[in-house]
Amino acid sequence: MNINWYPGHMKKSLDKIRESLKMVDIVAEIVDARIPISSRNPVINDILKDFPRLIIFNKVDMADPKETKKWISHFQSQNIPVVEFNSITDKKTDKIYQKARALLHEKFERNKGKDITSDLINMMVVGIPNVGKSTIINNVSKRRGTKVGNKPGVTRVNQWIKTDSNILLLDTPGVLWPKLDTPDQGQSLAFTGAIKDENLDLENLTFNLIRLISQRHPEMLKERYGVDSNQETIEIMDAIGRKVGAISRGNEIDYYKLAVLFLDDFRKLRIGRISLERVEDIPADVK
Ligand SMILES: Nc1nc2c(ncn2[C@@H]2O[C@H](COP(=O)(O)OP(=O)(O)OP(=O)(O)O)[C@@H](O)[C@H]2O)c(=O)[nH]1
Numbered sequence: 001m002n003i004n005w006y007p008g009h010m011k012k013s014l015d016k017i018r019e020s021l022k023m024v025d026i027v028a029e030i031v032d033a034r035i036p037i038s039s040r041n042p043v044i045n046d047i048l049k050d051f052p053r054l055i056i057f058n059k060v061d062m063a064d065p066k067e068t069k070k071w072i073s074h075f076q077s078q079n080i081p082v083v084e085f086n087s088i089t090d091k092k093t094d095k096i097y098q099k100a101r102a103l104l105h106e107k108f109e110r111n112k113g114k115d116i117t118s119d120l121i122n123m124m125v126v127g128i129p130n131v132g133k134s135t136i137i138n139n140v141s142k143r144r145g146t147k148v149g150n151k152p153g154v155t156r157v158n159q160w161i162k163t164d165s166n167i168l169l170l171d172t173p174g175v176l177w178p179k180l181d182t183p184d185q186g187q188s189l190a191f192t193g194a195i196k197d198e199n200l201d202l203e204n205l206t207f208n209l210i211r212l213i214s215q216r217h218p219e220m221l222k223e224r225y226g227v228d229s230n231q232e233t234i235e236i237m238d239a240i241g242r243k244v245g246a247i248s249r250g251n252e253i254d255y256y257k258l259a260v261l262f263l264d265d266f267r268k269l270r271i272g273r274i275s276l277e278r279v280e281d282i283p284a285d286v287k
């Protein structure tokens with residue numbers, strides 16, 4: 001898969017994350033609940049070391065609830081705190097605040113009764129592209145008035161976003177980039193739309209996605225496309241192509257059109273809640 005993450009960009013964003021750590025109490029690492037391996041980058045562990053951190057499992061509405069449960073237990077068994085989130089509908093940060101507060105209890109003990117801001121938690125959000133950082137920040141923010149310091153000639157000050165709870169969010173999220181150790185990880189990111197489609201072989205990608213869904217959730221293909229998964233993947237693909245009208249003039253299957261339609265169905269949750277990565281799929285060296 002031909003994907004370029006520009007080294008210059010990476011360095012810049014990592015420097016920014018490091019710089020921002022000075023201003024925050026805790027970091028929230030946003031992860032796509034459907035691909036908890038591929039939507040992380042281990043480099044964040046190197047940067048944060050012992051810095052307080054929690055993982056927000058976002059897009060849980062798109063993932064298989066059974067698998068999400070297993071993932072949460074998995075992370076908890078490694079002492080990594082996780083909060084489940086659907087940033088489209090969850091407009092409250094209460095559960096994030098509670099978790100963060102528990103993690104920062106020492107700070108709170110120290111500051112107890114000192115001043116009125118002692119209940120506030122300054123938080124930075126980090127995550128790979130498309131994982132939902134902006135949606136979370138926009139949905140939980142209680143913005144009032146216009147930003148100051150955002151005009152030309154005025155030094156850009158860091159903006160803090162007030163939320164419904166005592167969390168203050170740093171307005172510029174830290175962008176990580178995905179780490180592609182295996183071709184599967186690149187593919188998982190591509191399925192979810194985290195990699196620009198222009199860079200991808202969509203027909204091939206769709207073939208692989210149809211194969212995966214036909215093996216794990218044949219009932220979903222039956223339900224949406226009336227297709228029997230008990231046949232070769234290419235036959236399933238053709239049957240879906242005919243069903244969605246991805247046919248060229250010569251009455252052949254138009255695989256590109258099929259790919260565009262099928263990926264759109266998948267990404268808009270019309271096929272079903274599918275966890276692409278499962279706990280049992282974790283490569284031994286990643287565990
Ligand atoms: N169903 C669902 N969709 C979500 C959720 N969170 C985000 N999205 C969608 O995912 C897409 C990407 O969300 P963004 O908030 O733009 O992601 P981002 O991390 O800010 O992306 P970059 O700015 O590219 O780094 C958007 O289409 C959102 O509507 C969620 O919890 N559930």
Ligand SMILES: [Mg+2]
Binds near residue numbers: 133134135
């Ligand atoms: Mg964004």
